[in-house]
Amino acid sequence: MTWLVNNWSTVLQALWSHLALAIPAIALSFVLSLPVGWLAYRYRWSRFVLVTGSSLIYAIPSLPLLIVLPALIGTTVRSPVNVVVALTGYGMALMVRSTADALDSVNRDTVISATALGYSGIRRLIAVELPLAGPGLLAGLRVVSVSTMALVTVSAVLGIPSLGTLFTDGFQRGIVAEIVTGIVSTAALAVLVDRALVAIGWLLLPWTRART
Amino acid sequence: MAADTSAATMSSTSRAPSVRFEHLTKIYSGRSDHPTVAVQDVTLSITAGSLTVLVGSSGSGKTTLLRSVNRMVAPTSGRVLIDDHDVSGLDAVKLRRTIGYVMQESGLLPHKRVIDNIAIVPRLNGATKASARERALELMTVVGLDQRLATRFPAELSGGQQQRVGVARALAANPRLMLMDEPFGAVDPIVRSDLQRELRQLQDQLGITILFVTHDIAEALALGDQIVVLAERGRIAQQGTGAELIAQPADEFVADFLGLGAGRDLHLQDSDGTQLVMDADGRPIGRLSGHRR
Numbered sequence: 001m002t003w004l005v006n007n008w009s010t011v012l013q014a015l016w017s018h019l020a021l022a023i024p025a026i027a028l029s030f031v032l033s034l035p036v037g038w039l040a041y042r043y044r045w046s047r048f049v050l051v052t053g054s055s056l057i058y059a060i061p062s063l064p065l066l067i068v069l070p071a072l073i074g075t076t077v078r079s080p081v082n083v084v085v086a087l088t089g090y091g092m093a094l095m096v097r098s099t100a101d102a103l104d105s106v107n108r109d110t111v112i113s114a115t116a117l118g119y120s121g122i123r124r125l126i127a128v129e130l131p132l133a134g135p136g137l138l139a140g141l142r143v144v145s146v147s148t149m150a151l152v153t154v155s156a157v158l159g160i161p162s163l164g165t166l167f168t169d170g171f172q173r174g175i176v177a178e179i180v181t182g183i184v185s186t187a188a189l190a191v192l193v194d195r196a197l198v199a200i201g202w203l204l205l206p207w208t209r210a211r212t
Numbered sequence: 213m214a215a216d217t218s219a220a221t222m223s224s225t226s227r228a229p230s231v232r233f234e235h236l237t238k239i240y241s242g243r244s245d246h247p248t249v250a251v252q253d254v255t256l257s258i259t260a261g262s263l264t265v266l267v268g269s270s271g272s273g274k275t276t277l278l279r280s281v282n283r284m285v286a287p288t289s290g291r292v293l294i295d296d297h298d299v300s301g302l303d304a305v306k307l308r309r310t311i312g313y314v315m316q317e318s319g320l321l322p323h324k325r326v327i328d329n330i331a332i333v334p335r336l337n338g339a340t341k342a343s344a345r346e347r348a349l350e351l352m353t354v355v356g357l358d359q360r361l362a363t364r365f366p367a368e369l370s371g372g373q374q375q376r377v378g379v380a381r382a383l384a385a386n387p388r389l390m391l392m393d394e395p396f397g398a399v400d401p402i403v404r405s406d407l408q409r410e411l412r413q414l415q416d417q418l419g420i421t422i423l424f425v426t427h428d429i430a431e432a433l434a435l436g437d438q439i440v441v442l443a444e445r446g447r448i449a450q451q452g453t454g455a456e457l458i459a460q461p462a463d464e465f466v467a468d469f470l471g472l473g474a475g476r477d478l479h480l481q482d483s484d485g486t487q488l489v490m491d492a493d494g495r496p497i498g499r500l501s502g503h504r505r
Contacts, residue, residue: 113319118309210365
């Protein structure tokens with residue numbers, strides 16, 4: 001406890017860095033998976049390639065990826081951009097499938113009804129299909145969020161600060177309190193972000209709470 | 213659908229259109245080597261301002277015919293004319309906004325409140341939110357819905373209420389033609405007969421053309437000015453008024469469909485001066501009105 005009291009500003013710094021890496025990656029995974037997931041949903045034949053292909057990203061080990069990435073995208077080895085790009089890839093590996101499944105789950109009769117009312121294709125997608133896919137999208141996003149919050153810690157190995165820095169530093173210097181702080185705060189932050197996503201869903205998807 | 217339509221300004225000046233199917237064929241190729249013929253060479257005229265019921269079992273192609281009117285289904289060959297306009301020459305999205313469409317269950321958008329469901333087509337046509345909602349509230353009265361339901365979501369309504377919302381929504385853009393695909397199929401029998409009676413009243417007042425699809429002959433007889441009995445793949449077994457169909461069924465198929473097969477003839481029986489209508493098994497099914505002592 002003494003360690004935490006003396007080093008709270010370090011922990012807070014690490015926490016902000018952690019969020020600064022994780023939140024953009026989570027947001028980008030969500031946004032970039034929308035068009036890919038939509039293609040997989042709209043064009044059946046593309047589904048296998050897109051869903052399986054993006055899932056395979058998850059099989060790439062993170063450390064080698066983070067080392068190779070700067071050469072591929074022209075960043076420096078210690079740039080936070082590498083971490084965000086890699087984590088966005090891992091996020092999309094999960095989110096593309098969720099997006100396609102969520103769109104699939106929208107009742108066909110409802111889509112037919114919307115077409116009969118005179119929604120054009122793009123307008124129907126934005127105003128009907130995407131909102132109704134909301135619960136499925138949210139479920140996928142929550143998995144991506146928890147996974148990303150945990151994966152960010154790997155950045156510490158490359159010298160990019162995050163809550164993972166508390167493990168690496170703690171191990172090197174033999175400070176158990178620092179390691180424990182790293183683990184607990186990573187988990188707590190993941191739960192907090194998850195709760196925030198649930199709250200956003202509660203606000204944006206009011207009909208899912210409609211009493212029947 | 214209460215009798216009060218004065219609140220709604222539905223006195224659109226353009227008259228109700230006729231609909232004509234000409235040699236319409238629709239083949240669904242599907243994925244297999246066996247394409248499905250949904251309707252084959254159907255030619256059919258729907259009188260302007262009538263409530264015409266297409267009645268048939270599953271596989272009769274009735275929904276395919278209905279959906280070819282608002283271009284939800286593209287015919288393989290043949291054409292559909294609204295008045296004298298071939299629908300294939302019209303913009304599909306704009307066309308659909310001018311034609312009311314009501315379907316069974318799930319036709320309402322579950323994420324929109326009642327008032328916003330009804331306001332959809334005016335909003336798509338560019339009406340302001342305020343004016344579209346005002347119109348939606350008027351229509352709720354027309355179809356006999358309590359305005360306090362306006363802020364509910366569809367899942368919070370009974371089946372009968374949902375269908376009333378569906379009718380109100382279809383009327384929102386003052387359509388002169390309305391397509392109804394088994395709209396009352398999922399509601400209980402008592403509510404269904406209320407909805408049928410009110411739809412008749414509404415149609416009498418609005419004078420629009422309604423094309424109504426059902427598999428229920430009782431519903432067809434209760435609603436239709438004209439009834440079209442469809443056999444397999446849209447083959448027209450008979451077209452006529454309910455009275456014509458019952459008096460002169462064209463063939464055994466129609467007679468069976470009407471429930472006029474062997475042993476289904478009705479007879480009268482006098483019971484204390486009241487003329488009871490009995491079925492073939494001697495069970496009372498009604499009373500002859502005006503025959504009471």
